Every structure is written in C-alpha cells, then in structure tokens.
Amino acid sequence: MNKQKAKADLPKSIRAKANSPILLVASDSRILPELLDGLSTLNLTVVPLRENMDTYEKLLWASDMMLVLSENPDKYLHDAWRNGVIPVVASDAEGAENYNPVKETGNSFTFNNDDHWGIFAAIVRALETYRFPHDWAHLIAQAREEV
Numbered sequence: 001m002n003k004q005k006a007k008a009d010l011p012k013s014i015r016a017k018a019n020s021p022i023l024l025v026a027s028d029s030r031i032l033p034e035l036l037d038g039l040s041t042l043n044l045t046v047v048p049l050r051e052n053m054d055t056y057e058k059l060l061w062a063s064d065m066m067l068v069l070s071e072n073p074d075k076y077l078h079d080a081w082r083n084g085v086i087p088v089v090a091s092d093a094e095g096a097e098n099y100n101p102v103k104e105t106g107n108s109f110t111f112n113n114d115d116h117w118g119i120f121a122a123i124v125r126a127l128e129t130y131r132f133p134h135d136w137a138h139l140i141a142q143a144r145e146e147v
Helices: 003-008 032-039 050-062 074-082 116-130 133-144
Strands: 022-027 045-048 065-069 086-090 109-111
Touching: 003 050, 022 032, 022 050, 032 045, 032 116, 065 074, 065 116, 074 086, 074 133, 086 116, 086 133, 109 116, 116 133
Parallel strands: 022 045, 022 065, 065 086, 086 109
Antiparallel strands: none
C-alpha cells in the first residue's frame, strides 16, 4: 500500500497536518511530555501509539517515522523497517545504525542523550532528511534490508 493512500485511510480522529510527515510514537517514557511542546512547533503530525493500538497496522502503513522510547525497542524496530518507517531510537538499540548523509548509510536516526534535547535533535535531523525525497527513499530501502 502506498503511504498517501494509507494516510488518507487513517481514522478521522487522527488529524494529520497537510503535507506533513507522520511521527508514530511508541513510548513508555516519562520524557514524552517534555518533548510534545517542541514537537508541536514542527511541521509534523504526532500520533501516540498507546492511544491507537487497535489501528497499529494502519498507522504503520501511513507513518513516515517512529519515535521509539521504550524499554524494549526491538518489538517496534522490525515492524517499522518492514513497513518503510524510519525509527528515531536510542543509539544502543540493537540493529539501529545512525543515518550518515555523507556516506548515505544507516537505517535510523539515533540519539545518545536520553533527554528531550537529544531526542528532539534526532527528530529534526529526520525531518531535514525527509525533505529530500531521493535521500528518504534510499534510507527506506536500506532500512527494509534489516528485516
């Protein structure tokens, strides 16, 4: 299924900003509330997974990125990569390789500091890359090789 069709098929309760990427958030972290104010300033639709578990598959098909702030990120990473969703995840997550735009390598955007600033910076890097369709498509192709 193509992303645009999947986005159009999302439930009406999810109010996607026009022409913005969707960031699916899988979080059991207390840091999330600190991030939400900053994320609201970006051209980004933030969808908390916890509130939408019944539509998980549809959300995966429609999402462009997934912020994984979980004690067990593995259960989300493979789903994300398989569905062409780029994770934003801690640098120690198994299989996650930080995207390097110069070498065009990597499968995720990682953060070292487990605070809202480090996470926010990784999301901004993902958004900057998303703005370049060729680079983003290449990144998705590399991510899909992980599964």
